[in-house]
Amino acid sequence: xxxxxxxxxxxxxxxxxxxxxxxxxxxxxxxxxxxxxxxxxxxxxxxxxxxxxxxxxxxxxxxxxxxxxxxxxxxxxxxxxxxxxxxxxxxxxxxxxxxxxxxxxxxxxxxxxxxxxxxxxxxxxxxxxxxxxxxxxxxxxxxxxxxxxxxxxxxxxxxxxxxxxxxxxxxxxxxxxxxxxxxxxxxxxxxxxxxxxxxxxxxxxxxxxxxxxxxxxxxxxxxxxxxxxxxxxxxxxxxxxxxxxxxxxxxxxxxxxxxxxxxxxxxxxxxxxxxxxxxxxxxxxxxxxxxxxxxxxxxxxxxxxxxxxxxxxxxxxxxxxxxxxxxxxxxxxxxxxxxxxxxxxxxxxxxxxxxxxxxxxxxxxxxxxxxxxxxxxxxxxxxxxxxxxxxxxxxxxxxxxxxxxxxxxxxxxxxxxxxxxxxxxxxxxx
Numbered sequence: 350x351x352x353x354x355x356x357x358x359x360x361x362x363x364x365x366x367x368x369x370x371x372x373x374x375x376x377x378x379x380x381x382x383x384x385x386x387x388x389x390x391x392x393x394x395x396x397x398x399x400x401x402x403x404x405x406x407x408x409x410x411x412x413x414x415x416x417x418x419x420x421x422x423x424x425x426x427x428x429x430x431x432x433x434x435x436x437x438x439x440x441x442x443x444x445x446x447x448x449x450x451x452x453x454x455x456x457x458x459x460x461x462x463x464x465x466x467x468x469x470x471x472x473x474x475x476x477x478x479x480x481x482x483x484x485x486x487x488x489x490x491x492x493x494x495x496x497x498x499x500x501x502x503x504x505x506x507x508x509x510x511x512x513x514x515x516x517x518x519x520x521x522x523x524x525x526x527x528x529x530x531x532x533x534x535x536x537x538x539x540x541x542x543x544x545x546x547x548x549x550x551x552x553x554x555x556x557x558x559x560x561x562x563x564x565x566x567x568x569x570x571x572x573x574x575x576x577x578x579x580x581x582x583x584x585x586x587x588x589x590x591x592x593x594x595x596x597x598x599x600x601x602x603x604x605x606x607x608x609x610x611x612x613x614x615x616x617x618x619x620x621x622x623x624x625x626x627x628x629x630x631x632x633x634x635x636x637x638x639x640x641x642x643x644x645x646x647x648x649x650x651x652x653x654x655x656x657x658x659x660x661x662x663x664x665x666x667x668x669x670x671x672x673x674x675x676x677x678x679x680x681x682x683x684x685x686x687x688x689x690x691x692x693x694x695x696x697x698x699x700x701x702x703x704x705x706x707x708x709x710x711x712x713x714x715x716x717x718x719x720x721x722x723x724x725x726x727x728x729x730x731x732x733x734x735x736x737x738x739x740x741x742x743x744x745x746x747x748x749x750x751x752x753x754x755x756x757x758x759x760x761x762x763x764x765x766x767x768x769x770x771x772x773x774x775x776x777x778x779x
Contacts, residue, residue, distance in 0.1 A: 350452035354363040379675040380409030385427065386679070386710035389419040389662070392623070393443075393495045393700065396692035397683050406681060410675055419443075420547055421603065423742055430455040435669035438676040441494060442484045443659045449739040456665040458488035462677035469681040479702045480733065482661045489542060489760045491663030492684040495700035497621045499556055499658045500719075501626065504529075505641045507537070518646045520615060526593035529616040539593030541606050541615035542586075546753040548604040551745050552658070554752050555734055556619055557582040560656035562649025565744065566735045574748065575766035578649065583762035587755045599756050611636060619645060621660070622726055625719035626697035633697075642722035646731065659730025661702075690698055691705055699723065743776040 387392040393415055401412050415437075417425060422442060429436045430453070442450075457593045463470045472480060475493060484492035501516060507529055508515065516522045526539030543549045558564070563578035573579065590598050595609055603621065609629050610618045613635040618624070627633065628640045645656040664680040666673050682688065686703040690711065693701060699716045701707055713720060734742050751765035760768070 356453045370493050377409040379678065379681070380671075381411075381671050381674045382409070383411045383413065384438045384672060384679055385413045385415070385436060386666075387415050387417065387422065387437045388572040389422045390416050391419070391495065391662070391700075392626070392696040392698035393692055395504065396696045396698060397465070397688065398454060399695055400691060402689060404679075407679075408680060408682075412679065417603075419724070420545070420549055423548075426428075426455075427742070430504075430667070430669075431736055433669050435667070435671065437667055438670040438672055438681055439664050439666060439680055441662055441664050443735070444491065444493075444663055445735045445737045447483065447485060447490060447663075447665075448737055449741060450665065451490055452739055454668055456490055457673060458490055459492070459666060459667050460668075460678045461679070462491050462674050463489065463681060464680060465674070466678050469678060469685065471685070474686050474705055475684075476702050476704055476707065476727070478659060478727065478730065478732075479661045482659070483663050491665045492680045493661050493663045493702040495623070496624050496661045496702050496727070497658070497700045498723065498730045499553070499620060499645055499656075500611065500622055500722055500726045501643050501645055502618050502620070503554070503641050503643070504613075504636065504639055506639045507616050508641070511613075512654075512692050515641055515643050516617070516646070517555065517643070518648060518712060522619075522646070523589045523593075526617055526651055530593040537613075538595040538609070538615040539596050540589055540619075541598060541601065541609050543601050543603060543606050544590055544594075544599040544753075544756050545583075545602040545605075547749040548745055549606070549749075550752045551600065551749045552588050552659075552735065553619055553657065554583065554748075556645045556656045557586045559654050559719065559731060559734065560646050560648055561585070561707070564653050564733075565748070567749045568740070570738070570777065572744070572770040574751065574773070575763060577767055577772045582760045583755050583766060587762065590756060591758075594643040599753065610769060621658075621700075623700045626699040626716055629716065629718050630697050640718070642719040644722075644726060654733055655729055655731030657726045657729045657731060658734040658735070659727065659732050721772065738777070740773075740776045740779075744773045747776070749771040 360662045410613045479493040479496040513525045530539030543553045561578045561582035567573040611634045631637050658765040666676040684707050689701045692698045747769045751769035754760040754765040755762045
């Protein structure tokens with residue numbers, strides 16, 4: 350049986366993290382430094398923003414923070430990196446883009462900076478699966494701001510009302526969505542998921558792709574979407590959303606999907622584990638205590654990978670930054686356990702990357718309803734859930750177009766995925 354103890358004992362005893370910040374002017378080596386930081390919209394970012402005045406008072410570093418949606422951040426970073434603008438000292442992104450960033454020389458390793466400011470950095474306090482994704486060729490290139498996996502969330506009260514068992518397969522999900530949609534005369538959507546073109550829709554559809562036994566790439570590194578498994582996955586995904594999903598689901602990103610479920614207007618969703626924090630937030634949710642959390646189905650045997658994501662979003666230091674040491678210092682501060690503990694106190698953030706915070710009483714009191722399910726998903730997380738090759742951005746964009754075409758009915762799943770394979774292989778060949 351999965352328990353907090355046997356899952357979270359991922360390392361030996363977590364070392365105490367000394368994060369005392371400079372207290373006097375002579376102890377502020379970066380006093381007067383200005384950093385430009387680009388982060389994505391997320392509860393972690395909201396919490397960090399609240400802590401910036403205290404950071405400036407303690408260190409003398411003035412942080413100019415810019416926040417953009419996750420769906421826009423990669424294109425923005427690539428534009429600034431490729432032009433060598435030096436506009437940002439610190440940027441945030443999903444670790445799937447790390448290999449490309451490193452190969453292109455866009456970001457710098459942090460090892461020397463972290464060693465120089467060892468009091469601000471405790472590797473042992475990070476969830477190993479999150480931290481290790483930031484290490485390439487033995488060098489640390491990023492510090493994990495937040496991590497997540499995916500699970501299925503369902504309304505326990507509605508399932509009980511209509512005699513449904515917790516879903517274990519994709520067929521169970523479709524049958525339950527059908528039952529509740531019909532029994533409520535579509536007043537409650539049977540299911541809601543992200544359908545928006547690009548990373549949003551692809552992130553959730555990937556659960557179906559892997560769950561049906563497919564993968565993005567084959568053993569030879571070629572695009573492998575238009576396989577029987579991939580086609581079946583896209584057919585199942587689009588059918589359940591078109592038949593039992595909410596109006597406008599093709600435009601749903603993370604926020605739209607989260608809000609609909611949180612407001613009690615859908616019976617099932619498959620999305621990020623961070624959504625559990627919103628479901629259980631009594632100040633904003635109408636489904637507190639009514640949600641069950643179960644693993645994403647895995648219907649292929651033997652599985653090629655896993656149908657639960659392992660998504661890690663980290664801070665990186667730009668190679669064009671004129672203040673790389675101060676930038677690394679900021680990244681270490683922002684990801685330290687003290688800041689992560691404060692983050693769960695001020696914002697609905699369950700995606701902490703600190704073992705001590707994840708293990709702590711404060712986290713358990715807030716998120717105990719789904720903590721075990723979240724941890725199980727993280728431990729089963731597939732590090733290749735989204736492609737991590739240099740051309741990841743192009744592959745995701747091409748795949749997103751295919752998913753949108755199938756969802757809108759402008760192309761069959763087979764034709765849409767064949768077109769995506771052709772575009773992906775062209776990108777991979779460059």
